[in-house]
Amino acid sequence: MSKFKFEKLLIWQKAMDLGEVVNILIDNFPKKEYYNLSSQLLRAIDSVALNNSEGSIGQSNPEQNRFLGYSIRSLAEVVTCLHKALRRKYISEEQLQIHYNESFHLMNMMIAFKRNLK
Known part of the structure; x- marks a missing residue:
């Protein structure tokens, strides 16, 4: 039972x-590294989720477009952190690829949603 608009957004759910998963x-x-x-x-x-909501x-x-921009930039930061984690050998190449692909898919969804707001 969703009462808030953002709870219905697939980009927020993803x-x-x-x-x-990253946690x-x-x-x-x-x-x-703590x-x-x-x-x-x-x-x-x-x-990412906080700015979407x-x-x-x-x-x-x-205004929503602006916050989606923040979410997209935060997601780019996540990808950079994942690359750093790989370089430091905290995650495997396979783990990077899984989360990289999920991040890329989410970014494209947010960009498409952002375009439809105009």
Whole structure:
């Protein structure tokens, strides 16, 4: 039973799902990354869903468009963090590809949604 507009958005649902998967992924990062890459990655992935929801509540289309832009930029930050995690050998190439593809698909969905707001 969804009462908020954003709960019905597929981009919000996918961002929520990806956020939970990434949260589990960072559990395997070394403790030295707790305040660095782990924290940055978690904040970035959470920002994707948070900005989708914030932009959809009683906002005009230009305002929602602005928040979608924030979400897209946060998702780009997530991808960069994942690349850093691979370079530091915290994740495998396979894990990177899975989350990279999910991120790319979500980004394209958000861009399409953003275009339809105009």
